[in-house]
Amino acid sequence: MLAKRIIPCLDVKDGRTVKGVNFVDLRDAGDPVELAWQYSEQGADELVFLDITATHEKRKTTIELVKAVARQVNIPFTIGGGINELKDAEVLLNAGADKISINSAAVRNPLLIDDLARSFGRQFVVVAVDTRVVEGKNFVYLRGGRDKTEIQTEDWIREAEQRGAGEILLTSMDHDGTKNGFDNTFLKKINNIINIPLIASGGAGQQQHFVDVFQQANVDAALAASVFHYGEILIPELKETLRTNGIVVR
């Protein structure tokens, strides 16, 4: 049986993790490579690195980071942030990234999805979508949830799949940071209209939230950051809880 995936997400800036991390036995909590290795040892199925490095100059540190992760970590990983054209993605592919994730750049230039899928295969292309509810409808937001667009989220996700997205990473900005659970209703709705894997993001606070999102929305994977980084949820225990609830995990 194909297992449901648990994906810790790490924010990195200038080659260092930015959000606080509260692991035992960690020599350097700011070192994304060591963190990534720790997560893979704990049983994470995949990793996402979100690069928030602002300047072009410092992007070189990101490339070095990707290479170091590819050398030392034996599970797949995705890198997102700062990918605006084919060339940006190709550098990351050659550095050993398994997938790249694009967000605002794809909304501004949807053809980027077609180009990336054609050049590197759709399995390489994750389209990340930030969504927020306004007057009962979900709209796509850009720049980490700051800028509203007039595009309805369902329409955009359908289009992204048609253009060649291999996977959708859907973050509910209304749920993100609340620790009240994922937006299971909307995730279920989206999951029913696409035929590519869906990663749920935004709202994880307890183990039960992961049970709920897999049982209610039947998503393929669930992503979280702080609950893992602060050790509030330990991946081996989470996997056990999921297993007890009849959810197939590795």
Place this chain on the structure above:
Amino acid sequence: MIGIVNYGAGNIFSLTAALDRVGIDYGMVNNVDDFDQYDRIIIPGVGHAGAAMRKLEETGLVQHIVSLKKPVLGICVGMQLLTSFSEEGNAELLNIVPLKTLHFDKRVGKKVPHMGWNSISPKKDCPLFENITDNSYFYFVHSYFIEADEQYTSAFCTYDVVFSAALQKENFYGVQFHPEKSGKAGEQILLNFSRL
């Protein structure tokens, strides 16, 4: 030492990184003479099977590969190349193993590509799966699958259909999953291959 057939079908950084992690020496096979330097061969491959086959033909290595007597491991599309035919580009392939590579679309009700960790059932006597327990998980990313076969399938996997997670015919081995991305179990496969 392992020779990796270098024919330009996808990035091999992850594969060489995995070999480095487990301490297996390797080099590249760029022309026919290079085969002599290695005692076993890996055919990697990501992307389109038809396109990969064309690239392999361009290297001029095909005749030599089919006649190899040393252990050969095809990974992902590299494994599909060992079969006779792929629906991906309706391509004639190496025909080392008389099986076909088929599209998941229309044959399964599930999402395509088959992406993520799936459990496999290896045959007991296949040396590639030594120290791998039944139902171990491996990382898959593929839209085309090799049909399951009593004789040649050495590990079975199920995604609505039962398909070949691994193949063996004499010295030719293939795995549909990515051992270089499959955690410790994947690294064990690479170690097993290096000891065949």
